Amino acid sequence: MRVTPHPATQPGLRVPVRVWPGWGLRLSFRGVEVLIAPSAFLVVTMHAVAGWAVCGVIAAGARTALGWPTPSVTGLSAVVVFTVCGLAGVVAHEAGHAVAGRMLGHRLVGVRASAIPAVRLDYDDLAGWRRIFVSAAGPVIQMLVGGVLILSARAWSDPSSLAGWETSATAVMSLALPWPSRSDGGKIWRAAIAALIGRTSR
Secondary structure, three states: OOOOOHHOOOOOOOOOOOOOOOOOOEEEEEEEEEEOHHHHHHHHHHHOOOOOOHHHHHHHHHHHHHOOOOOOHHHHHHHHHHHHHHHHHHHHHHHHHHHHHHOOOOEEEEEEOOOOOOEEEOOOOOOOHHHHHHHHHHHHHHHHHHHHHHHHOOOOOOOOHHHHHHHHHHHHHHHOOOOOOOOOHHHHHHHHHHHHHHHOOO
16 A cells, blocks of 8 residues: 655655645644634534533423433533533544554644544555544544443433433444545445455456
8 A cells, every 4th residue: 555645744845835725723733733714613603502402492391291300500501511522522533533543653744623623644545444444433432432421421411411412423423424425434435345346356
């Protein structure tokens, strides 16, 4: 397998190469470019709205109809807890990709916080089991975080528990769905099919 380094990591370049295109708040930490795009605030807003809907509306109805216990946190505090826990799952997802790549000997060169968060390692592309391993690591770690949130909650109706279910469901969809092709699931399906075709053609 041929691994091509990312241009930002190639020696001898006098002009800095941006890892991420586009505009936003651009930071650098130990050689890692961090881009906080404006759409990142959209993600925070979406989690907050989901927290209001789930913790305030759905959970209230479930307490009445199903006899769910009263959560330990309610109101605006519940929305904040749900949002923070949900975003923790997103951070864990991307950290899983970075750690998996590091285990294969690749260095993290970029982190993007946006509507579609991502990390970039010092390679252009991977194939075979390496692609499957790196792509699957993010959703798997996110599911583990969701499980911890669910198990550590005092009651099923607590916002941390509800955020855990939302985090786990998002991870499962990211892992299993083959579309879009650049998603984790799409990359896993493409790598698995390519490996299968390669074996059958021998």
